[in-house]
Amino acid sequence: MNQKYLPLIATILIFIVSYAMCALQYPNMLSTRVIGNLLTDNAFLGIAAVGMTFVILSGGIDLSIGSVIAFTGIFLAVMLETTSIHPLLAFVLALLITTAFGAIMGAIIHYLEMPAFIVTLAGMFLARGMAFVLSIDSIPVRHEFYGTLKSFYYKLPGGGRITLIGGLMLLVFAVGIIIAQRTRFGTNVYALGGGPQTAALMGVPVARTTILIYALSGFLAGLSGIVYSLYTSAGYSLATVGVELDAIAAVVIGGTLLTGGAGFVGGTLIGVLIQGLIQTYITFDGSLSSWWTKILIGALLFAFILMQKGILFVSRRGRSYA
Amino acid sequence: MMQSNDEILSATAIVKRFPGAIALDHVNFSLRRGEVHALLGENGAGKSTLIKCMTGAYRRDEGSLRLDGVEIDPRDPLDAQSLGIGTVYQEVNLLGNLSVAENLFLGRQPRRFGLVNTREMNRQARALLANYGMDINVSRSLDSYSVAVQQVVAIARAVDLSGKVLILDEPTASLDAQEVEMLFRIVRGLKAKGLGVVFITHFLEQVYALSDRITVLRNGQFIGTRETASLPRKDLVTMMLGHELADAEKELRAHQPDSGNVRFEFNGYGKAGKIKPFDLSVRKGEVVGIAGLLGSGRTETAQLLFGVDKPDSGTATVAGKTVSLNSPRAAINEGFGFCPEDRKIEGIIGDLSIRENIALALQARRGWARPLSRSEQIALADRYIKALDIRTTDREKPIKLLSGGNQQKAILARWLATNPQFLILDEPTRGIDVGAHAEIIRLIEDLCAQGMSLLVISSELEELVAYSSRILVLRDREHVAELTGGAITTQNIVNAIAASGSEKAVQ
Numbered sequence: 168m169n170q171k172y173l174p175l176i177a178t179i180l181i182f183i184v185s186y187a188m189c190a191l192q193y194p195n196m197l198s199t200r201v202i203g204n205l206l207t208d209n210a211f212l213g214i215a216a217v218g219m220t221f222v223i224l225s226g227g228i229d230l231s232i233g234s235v236i237a238f239t240g241i242f243l244a245v246m247l248e249t250t251s252i253h254p255l256l257a258f259v260l261a262l263l264i265t266t267a268f269g270a271i272m273g274a275i276i277h278y279l280e281m282p283a284f285i286v287t288l289a290g291m292f293l294a295r296g297m298a299f300v301l302s303i304d305s306i307p308v309r310h311e312f313y314g315t316l317k318s319f320y321y322k323l324p325g326g327g328r329i330t331l332i333g334g335l336m337l338l339v340f341a342v343g344i345i346i347a348q349r350t351r352f353g354t355n356v357y358a359l360g361g362g363p364q365t366a367a368l369m370g371v372p373v374a375r376t377t378i379l380i381y382a383l384s385g386f387l388a389g390l391s392g393i394v395y396s397l398y399t400s401a402g403y404s405l406a407t408v409g410v411e412l413d414a415i416a417a418v419v420i421g422g423t424l425l426t427g428g429a430g431f432v433g434g435t436l437i438g439v440l441i442q443g444l445i446q447t448y449i450t451f452d453g454s455l456s457s458w459w460t461k462i463l464i465g466a467l468l469f470a471f472i473l474m475q476k477g478i479l480f481v482s483r484r485g486r487s488y489a
Numbered sequence: 490m491m492q493s494n495d496e497i498l499s500a501t502a503i504v505k506r507f508p509g510a511i512a513l514d515h516v517n518f519s520l521r522r523g524e525v526h527a528l529l530g531e532n533g534a535g536k537s538t539l540i541k542c543m544t545g546a547y548r549r550d551e552g553s554l555r556l557d558g559v560e561i562d563p564r565d566p567l568d569a570q571s572l573g574i575g576t577v578y579q580e581v582n583l584l585g586n587l588s589v590a591e592n593l594f595l596g597r598q599p600r601r602f603g604l605v606n607t608r609e610m611n612r613q614a615r616a617l618l619a620n621y622g623m624d625i626n627v628s629r630s631l632d633s634y635s636v637a638v639q640q641v642v643a644i645a646r647a648v649d650l651s652g653k654v655l656i657l658d659e660p661t662a663s664l665d666a667q668e669v670e671m672l673f674r675i676v677r678g679l680k681a682k683g684l685g686v687v688f689i690t691h692f693l694e695q696v697y698a699l700s701d702r703i704t705v706l707r708n709g710q711f712i713g714t715r716e717t718a719s720l721p722r723k724d725l726v727t728m729m730l731g732h733e734l735a736d737a738e739k740e741l742r743a744h745q746p747d748s749g750n751v752r753f754e755f756n757g758y759g760k761a762g763k764i765k766p767f768d769l770s771v772r773k774g775e776v777v778g779i780a781g782l783l784g785s786g787r788t789e790t791a792q793l794l795f796g797v798d799k800p801d802s803g804t805a806t807v808a809g810k811t812v813s814l815n816s817p818r819a820a821i822n823e824g825f826g827f828c829p830e831d832r833k834i835e836g837i838i839g840d841l842s843i844r845e846n847i848a849l850a851l852q853a854r855r856g857w858a859r860p861l862s863r864s865e866q867i868a869l870a871d872r873y874i875k876a877l878d879i880r881t882t883d884r885e886k887p888i889k890l891l892s893g894g895n896q897q898k899a900i901l902a903r904w905l906a907t908n909p910q911f912l913i914l915d916e917p918t919r920g921i922d923v924g925a926h927a928e929i930i931r932l933i934e935d936l937c938a939q940g941m942s943l944l945v946i947s948s949e950l951e952e953l954v955a956y957s958s959r960i961l962v963l964r965d966r967e968h969v970a971e972l973t974g975g976a977i978t979t980q981n982i983v984n985a986i987a988a989s990g991s992e993k994a995v996q
Contacts, residue, residue, distance in 0.1 A: 170630075170633065171630055349607070350603075350604060350605060351596065351598055351605060353605075354591055354595065354598065357586060357587055357591075358591075361584035361586040361587060365582050365584055366584065368567070368582055369583070369584070369592075369596070370567050370570075370595065370596045371595065428584075429586050
C-alpha cells in the first residue's frame with residue numbers, strides 16, 4: 168500500500184473509533200441533528216483550515232487567519248450598519264480585501280525572502296488592529312438578507328439540517344481537494360513543500376505559486392469571516408482569537424506534514440470533525456470543562472507528530488529497489 | 490581543435506573570475522555527438538565551475554559556448570535545459586515527496602478540461618521509463634525508490650526535456666556496483682541515440698569503463714583532451730595531479746622515521762561503505778602523509794580516526810591502552826585534534842571573532858562548567874596570533890573577514906591550544922596563497938619537532954614528500970600502499986594511485 172496514505176487512514180480510523188465510542192455512551196450522538204450541527208458549528212474553522220492546508224503543504228504557515236476572520240466580521244457589521252449597500256456587495260468587498268491582504272503577505276514572503284512565520288505574525292497584528300480601528304464594540308447585524316440566507320438548508324431525515332454554511336464548507340473542501348490533486352497549481356504547492364530550490368530548478372514558478380497560496384488562504388479566511396458573521400449575526404474585534412492555531416491543529420491531525428510536501432485537504436476535514444466531536448462529547452457530558460477539548464487536541468497533536476516521525480523513519484529504511 | 494560536424498557542444502577559451510581568483514583560465518571543451526566525455530580534475534580544478542558556466546548557473550566572463558554551431562548564452566539552468574543541455578547531479582535534484590510521474594512531467598502535466606489527467610500522465614511516464622528498461626509504479630512517491638532509480642528518473646527527465654547534451658555530475662558516487670552497471674547501460678543507450686554525455690566522476694575505473702575521451706582540468710587550467718583508449722592510467726593521474734615524472738625529487742626530509750615507540754595504533758580499523766579496514770601506527774614526532782585522489786577515502790579515514798564516523802571493526806590503541814573513539818569528544822579527550830578539509834563548512838564559525846574561534850576547542854575540552862575567562866581567552870588568542878603570524882588588525886575581528894590562509898592558521902591555533910598529541914590535518918594548504926602555504930608547512934615541521942604526531946592529507950604530492958616520514962596511498966576507499974624512507978617519491982605515489990585494482994602496488 169502507498170505509504171503516503173498512512174496518516175490519512177490513521178486519522179479516519181481515529182475519527183471512526185472515537186465516534187463509535189461516543190455513540191456507545193450517548194446513542195443520540197448518531198442523530199442527524201448532531202451531525203448537522205457538527206458541520207454548522209465548525210464551518211468557519213473548516214473553510215479557514217482548507218487555506219491553511221495549502222499553506223502548510225507548501226512548507227509555510229499563516230498566523231493571520233484568526234485576525235482576518237475577526238476583521239471580516241467587524242467589516243461586514245460596520246458596512247451593513249453605516250451604509251445601505253447590499254450584503255452580497257459587502258461580501259465581495261470583504262473577499263477582495265482579504266485576498267489582496269494574503270497576496271501581499273505572499274509577495275513579501277517571496278520577494279523579501281522573509282520567513283512566513285514573521286510576515287503572517289505581522290499580518291495577524293495588523294488585521295486585528297484594523298478590526299479595532301473599525302470598532303471596539305460587538306456590533307449586531309440585523310439585515311433581513313442574513314435571515315434569508317439562514318433559512319436555506321437541506322433537511323436530513325431525522326430532523327438534522329445541512330445549513331447553508333455547513334454545505335458551503337463541504338463545497339470548499341471538495342473544490343480544495345480538486346485544486347490540490349488535479350491542477351498544476353496543486354502539484355506546484357506540493358513541489359514547494361518538497362524543496363523550494365529544487366522546485367525552482369525544475370521550473371516551478373515559485374513567485375506566482377507562493378503569492379497564490381497566501382492569496383487563497385486570505386480569500387478563504389475572508390470567506391470564513393463571512394460564514395462566521397452569518398453564524399453569529401454579529402461582528403466583534405475580539406472574536407476568533409487563536410483560530411489559526413485550531414486550523415493548524417486540524418491540518419496536522421488531518422495527516423499533513425507540518426514541514427510541508429505531504430498531506431491531503433480531505434484529511435483536514437476529518438481533523439476539523441475530530442475537534443468538533445470532542446467539543447460535542449463535552450457538551451453531551453455536561454460536567455466536563457470545555458478546556459478538555461484543548462487538552463485532548465494537545466494530546467492528539469503530539470501523537471500525530473510522533474506518528475509522522477515514525478512513518479518517516481520507516482519509509483527511509485524500507486526503500487524498495489526496482 | 491576539431492571542428493567536425495559531429496561536434497555538438499563546444500566551449501572555447503572560457504574564463505570565469507571570482508573575487509580574488511580565476512576559477513577558469515581559458516578552458517576549452519568539446520563534446521561530440523554520441524560520445525561519453527569524462528571531465529576530470531581534483532577538487533578546485535574548475536570542473537563544477539565549467540559545468541555551471543555551460544548550464545547557465547554561472548555567467549562566463551569570457552569565451553564562447555556553441556551548441557550545434559550556434560552561439561548560446563544560457564541565463565539559468567532552465568534556459569540551458571530548454572536549449573538542450575540537461576544536467577543530473579549527484580544529489581538527485583528531484584522532489585522526493587511527489588510521485589515519479591509528477592517529477593517527470595512537473596509543469597507540463599497532460600490536462601483535460603483544465604484538470605490534470607493523472608491517468609494519461611502515469612501512462613506517459615510508464616512509457617518513458619520503459620525506454621530505460623524500467624517498470625515501476627509511477628504513482629508512488631519518488632523517495633520510496635532507491636537512489637539508483639531516482640537517478641534514472643532524473644536522467645529520463647533531463648533527456649526528455651533537453652535531448653542534446655546530458656551532463657552527469659558524479660552520478661555514481663552513492664551507488665553500488667550493480668546500480669552503476671545499470672546506469673552505465675542506460676548511458677550507453679543514450680550515446681547510441683546520438684546524445685553527447687559529459688561524465689564527471691572520481692572513480693578512474695568508471696572513466697575507463699564508460700568514456701570515449703577525457704578532458705583534464707587542474708587549478709582552473711585546461712590540461713588536455715585525450716582519447717581514453719590511448720591514455721594510460723599513469724599518464725592520466727599525472728595529468729590530474731600535475732607532476733612531471735622526470736621531476737627531481739627532493740631528498741631533503743625534515744624527519745626521518747623515529748625509532749621511538751608507537752604511540753597511536755589502529756588495527757583492522759574500518760567502516761563498511763566508507764573505508765575498508767586498515768592498520769595504522771603513528772610514532773611520536775612523526776608525520777604520516779595520506780595520498781590519493783579525491784574520493785579515494787582520505788577524508789573518510791580522517792573522520793573515522795577522529796570519531797566523526799563510528800568504526801564498525803577494529804581497535805584503537807593510545808599509548809598501549811585500548812580506547813574507544815566513538816565521538817569527536819572522545820577523540821579530543823585522548824589528545825586528538827582535527828582540522829577538516831572544508832574550513833568554511835566544518836571549521837570556522839564565520840561570525841565569531843578570531844579570539845572566540847581559537848578558544849572554541851579548548852573550551853569544549855574543559856567543559857562548559859569551567860569557562861575560560863575573557864583575559865585567558867585574550868592571552869591565548871594573542872599568543873597564537875603572534876606564534877602563527879595570523880595577519881589581522883584585531884583579535885576581535887570576525888574570522889570570516891580573514892584571508893583563507895589566516896583562517897587556516899586560526900583553526901590550527903584552535904587545535905594547538907588544546908595541546909594535542911595527535912593532529913589530523915585534512916588539506917591544510919588548500920585554497921591559500923603561496924606565502925601562507927610555506928608558513929603552514931614550516932609550522933607542520935616545527936610541531937613534529939616538538940614531539941607531536943601528525944597525520945596530513947594532501948593533494949600536493951611534493952608537499953607530502955617534503956615533510957612526511959611515511960606515506961599511505963589510498964585508492965577506491967582502500968589503503969593500498971605504504972611508502973617509507975627512500976621510496977617516498979612523487980613518482981612512486983603516482984604509480985601506487987594509478988595501479989589498477991587487480992595488480993598489487995609495488996613500493
